[in-house]
Amino acid sequence: MYLNYLANISRYIPELLLVVLMVGIIILETTYKEDDKNKKYVFITAFIGLVATFVSLMINLSGKSESIFSGSMIIDPFSTVMKMVMVLGALGCFYLSTISSEIYESLKTEFIIMATGILIGGMILASANNMLMMYIGIETLSIISYVMASLKKNDERSSEAGLKYALYGGVSSGIMLFGMSHIFGAIGTIQFSGMAAIVSKLSHNQLLVLLPSFVLFFVGIGYKVAAVPFHMWSPDVYEGSPTPVTTFFAIVPKLAGISALVRVTMIFFSFQSPLRVGWVGLMMAIAALTMTVGNVTAIGQKSVKRMLAYSSISHAGIMIAALTTVNQIGISAVVFYGITYLFMTLVAFYITSIVQDNYGNDHFERFQGLAYRYPFMAIMMAIVMFSLTGLPPLAGFVAKFNIISALVESRYYTLAMVLVLNSVVSAYYYLKIVRLMTLKNQESDEEIEGFGFLNQLIIVSMTVPVIVLGIFWNGIMAVASGAKIFIQ
Amino acid sequence: MSVDIFLSLLTAAFALMVVFSKKTVVAAFALLMTLLTIAIIYFQVGTVFLSAVQVLVNAGAIAILFVFVMMLINLEQFPNNREKNKMKLIITSFTVLVIMGVLALVINNNIEMLSVENLTDNSMKALFDKLFTAYYLPFELATMLLLAAIVACIVITSHEKHEKHEKEELLETEKNR
Numbered sequence: 001m002y003l004n005y006l007a008n009i010s011r012y013i014p015e016l017l018l019v020v021l022m023v024g025i026i027i028l029e030t031t032y033k034e035d036d037k038n039k040k041y042v043f044i045t046a047f048i049g050l051v052a053t054f055v056s057l058m059i060n061l062s063g064k065s066e067s068i069f070s071g072s073m074i075i076d077p078f079s080t081v082m083k084m085v086m087v088l089g090a091l092g093c094f095y096l097s098t099i100s101s102e103i104y105e106s107l108k109t110e111f112i113i114m115a116t117g118i119l120i121g122g123m124i125l126a127s128a129n130n131m132l133m134m135y136i137g138i139e140t141l142s143i144i145s146y147v148m149a150s151l152k153k154n155d156e157r158s159s160e161a162g163l164k165y166a167l168y169g170g171v172s173s174g175i176m177l178f179g180m181s182h183i184f185g186a187i188g189t190i191q192f193s194g195m196a197a198i199v200s201k202l203s204h205n206q207l208l209v210l211l212p213s214f215v216l217f218f219v220g221i222g223y224k225v226a227a228v229p230f231h232m233w234s235p236d237v238y239e240g241s242p243t244p245v246t247t248f249f250a251i252v253p254k255l256a257g258i259s260a261l262v263r264v265t266m267i268f269f270s271f272q273s274p275l276r277v278g279w280v281g282l283m284m285a286i287a288a289l290t291m292t293v294g295n296v297t298a299i300g301q302k303s304v305k306r307m308l309a310y311s312s313i314s315h316a317g318i319m320i321a322a323l324t325t326v327n328q329i330g331i332s333a334v335v336f337y338g339i340t341y342l343f344m345t346l347v348a349f350y351i352t353s354i355v356q357d358n359y360g361n362d363h364f365e366r367f368q369g370l371a372y373r374y375p376f377m378a379i380m381m382a383i384v385m386f387s388l389t390g391l392p393p394l395a396g397f398v399a400k401f402n403i404i405s406a407l408v409e410s411r412y413y414t415l416a417m418v419l420v421l422n423s424v425v426s427a428y429y430y431l432k433i434v435r436l437m438t439l440k441n442q443e444s445d446e447e448i449e450g451f452g453f454l455n456q457l458i459i460v461s462m463t464v465p466v467i468v469l470g471i472f473w474n475g476i477m478a479v480a481s482g483a484k485i486f487i488q
Numbered sequence: 489m490s491v492d493i494f495l496s497l498l499t500a501a502f503a504l505m506v507v508f509s510k511k512t513v514v515a516a517f518a519l520l521m522t523l524l525t526i527a528i529i530y531f532q533v534g535t536v537f538l539s540a541v542q543v544l545v546n547a548g549a550i551a552i553l554f555v556f557v558m559m560l561i562n563l564e565q566f567p568n569n570r571e572k573n574k575m576k577l578i579i580t581s582f583t584v585l586v587i588m589g590v591l592a593l594v595i596n597n598n599i600e601m602l603s604v605e606n607l608t609d610n611s612m613k614a615l616f617d618k619l620f621t622a623y624y625l626p627f628e629l630a631t632m633l634l635l636a637a638i639v640a641c642i643v644i645t646s647h648e649k650h651e652k653h654e655k656e657e658l659l660e661t662e663k664n665r
Contacts, residue, residue: 005624019632026639069625110643117636124629132626140633147640162644 008068011075013056014083015123021049022116029109039109043098046112050091057084065486071191072133074263076486079127081335081479082259085342086126089251090119092346093244095458099450101357102242103151111151115248117144122256129488131180131190134260138176138220141253142169148248149241161240168223168233176220182213192267193488200271207275214268214279221264224257225316228289235297238309243353243362246305250312250345255338258319262331265323266485276326283324284415290317291422298429304352304362307429308345311388314422315341321419322403325410328484333402335480336473340387340395343465347384350459351377354450367433369442374451378437380463385430387466390423395469402477495532499525512558520551537612 009016025042032039057080065076097103097111121140128134146169150162184190186209187198199210219230226234238246265283269276294314301307319337322330355370356362371378387396400423407416469476502525505518523546530539619627 005621022632022636026635070622072623072625107643110639113639114636114643117632117639120629120632132623133629136626136629136633140629140636143633144636144640147644150644153644 005069011060011063011066011068012073014053014060014087015120017049017053017056018116018120018123021046021053022113022120024049025109025113025116029113032109042109042112043094046094046116047091049116050087050094054084054087054091057087065484067129067486067488071193071488072130073124073127074129074486074488075127076484078262078331078335078483078485079259081483082126082255082338083123085338086119086122086252086255089255089342089346090115090248092342092350092462093248093251096247096350096353097244099455100242100244100353102353103244104153107151111148111244114144114148115252118148118248118252122252125256126259128260128263129192131184131192135173135177135180137256137260138173138224141224141256142173145169145249145253148245149237151245152240152242155240157236157240158242159240161237164233165237168230172219172223172230175216176223179213179216179219183210183217186210186213192264196267196487199268199275200273204274207273211275211278214275215282217264218261218282221257221261222286225254225261225320226290226313227286227316227320228293228313229286231290231293231313234313235306235309238312239303239306243305243349243356246309247346247349247353250308250349251342254312254316255342258316258334258338261320262323262334263485265326266331267487269326280324280326283320284412287317287321287324288415288418290314290320291418292317295422295425298426301429302363304364304367304433305356307364308348308352311426311429312345314426315388318400318403318419318422321415322406324412324415325406327406327410328481329406329409330403331485332477332481332483333399333406335483336402336477337399339476339480340399340466340469343462343469344384344388344396347380347459347462347466348388350455350462351381351384354448354455357450358446358448364432364436365443367436368440370437372442373445374448376456377451377459380459381437382434383463383466385434387470389427389430393467393470395466395473398470398473492529492532495525495529499529513555516551516554516558519554520547523547523551537615540612 025045028042028045029039060075061077061080061084063075065074067074093115094112097108097115103111118141121137121144124133124140125137128137146162146166149165150159152158180190183195187195189195189198199207202210223230223233238249241249265279269279291314294310294312294317298307298310298314301310315337319334319341322333322337324330352362355366359366367381370381383394387394390396390400400419404416404419407413407419499522502518502522506515506522509515509518523542527539527542527547530542
């Protein structure tokens with residue numbers, strides 16, 4: 001028994017590496033004197049640690065799917081691919097945190113420690129196979145996020161963001177625990193597969209009793225991905241937090257929540273039952289609402305960061321829409337969307353962060369005439385904005401096309417139509433930036449410090465996948481369609 | 489039986505002390521004692537696990553939290569709003585009546601009390617056997633979460649660094665000018 005338990009560690013190396021990395025950075029930080037400015041060894045260690053995690057995830061990807069630690073975790077291609085996307089996102093945020101002046105010099109190591117903690121939480125959530133692991137994953141994501149949101153301690157909005165996040169998070173995780181305890185009380189096991197086996201045998205009336213519990217259960221995850229009735233915290237938190245933290249929030253917790261949602265949906269609702277009808281109906285309504293509310297509210301925003309926050313809400317809605325198909329095609333579409341979303345979000349936030357560092361705020365006007373001073377960066381920003389809108393031949397188009405085709409195949413025509421109409425609406429605010437960059441005169445001639453050669457190179461290299469995936473999507477699509485859910 | 493009655497009376501006495509004591513610290517202490525005596529009652533009827541959880545969670549965590557909050561906010565600045573008025577009297581008497589009614593119902597109908605035999609459990613061993621075998625991973629990951637949370641606590645509370653940030657920001661604003 002004990003030996004079996006320990007033998008599972010060989011499949012759990014990525015998470016262990018991250019734990020070692022976190023502890024290692026805490027120890028490394030203590031070796032610096034109090035007023036040391038340049039803590040470059042911390043960043044080198046973090047970089048190497050994340051790359052090693054990525055490599056070990058790739059090794060895991062080729063291994064066979066199995067459930068480990070007496071069924072509490074699942075290692076399957078789906079969770080591994082999602083974890084790889086999260087690690088890449090964290091890597092991008094770490095570099096952004098080193099060049100951003102929004103995080104105090106003395107808190108940069110702490111940012112990396114806490115971000116690594118959140119990343120571990122996301123990885124737990126992506127492969128959680130029982131309710132206990134899922135709860136621990138969500139709490140690891142949340143509790144550290146509250147502090148990360150208020151990292152700019154002297155800024156009022158940042159403190160407000162942290163407090164709001166903590167209050168909303170506490171309430172929603174309480175509601176989720178309530179739903180979980182209902183389900184456990186009714187079914188008598190916390191293991192997802194065991195629960196699914198019992199759920200499939202229940203009669204209609206018994207299932208109807210369970211439906212409210214599942215709705216409560218959804219609240220916790222829905223809050224993490226900022227699905228619409230629970231999205232109120234997200235714009236304030238995104239705007240108040242320092243930009244690297246916002247970037248991190250837009251990628252890691254969101255994708256972790258989506259992957260948990262995918263697993264729950266696939267395990268409980270892959271067979272026909274009234275519960276499935278209820279759940280899919282709920283998901284459809286939430287997806288449509290999330291897309292629409294996110295897009296429509298994004299139109300009136302003045303701050304680019306806040307606009308990106310609302311647009312990330314609508315992107316979460318699109319990913320939830322693909323879930324309603326409850327089949328492998330939908331899941332592959334979600335995985336592909338997650339991969340493209342990662343690159344698009346990173347580039348958009350990088351450029352916004354650099355512009356914001358220079359001018360002190362991130363209003364739309366700051367982008368005026370960027371094309372005359374930094375034509376290359378303006379082109380990259382334009383490409384990403386076109387891709388976020390979903391125009392061909394960019395990656396965003398392929399990702400959205402996949403989801404629409406999955407929806408059409410399941411005959412959810414209304415939802416597909418809502419998705420397309422929302423793309424049209426989103427064009428307004430995405431292309432507004434392109435218009436300001438190219439058609440308006442510049443405000444001043446001063447150089448933007450952040451656009452050095454290295455940073456430009458990194459931004460370009462992150463934009464390349466957005467273009468390449470729009471034309472040669474076969475390779476990544478093969479990975480995405482290989483990302484199967486394993487149920488045990 | 490006499491022990492039971494003694495414990496019940498002790499609990500009631502401490503509970504009344506929570507309500508009627510003028511000093512908040514005394515009230516918090518009485519609350520702690522109430523929770524502890526309830527834990528002893530649980531132990532007395534044989535539910536060892538429940539009693540342990542009561543001591544750990546209610547007496548250990550929640551009562552201490554009360555004391556911490558009292559230390560953080562200076563309660564003496566708030567005026568004592570314990571003046572008498574009619575509404576309070578009505579509500580109080582209503583509550584007392586309801587309690588008395590329930591008590592009368594219980595005594596009259598001879599509703600079966602909890603029997604000690606049914607509740608006797610030895611679940612502590614079973615619980616911790618599970619915790620250190622089948623659920624060892626969640627247990628360990630919780631420690632990881634606590635480690636990260638400690639770093640987070642240091643980040644939001646450290647004072648020295650706070651002053652340094654102010655200096656940094658001052659320098660930055662001067663630079664921008």
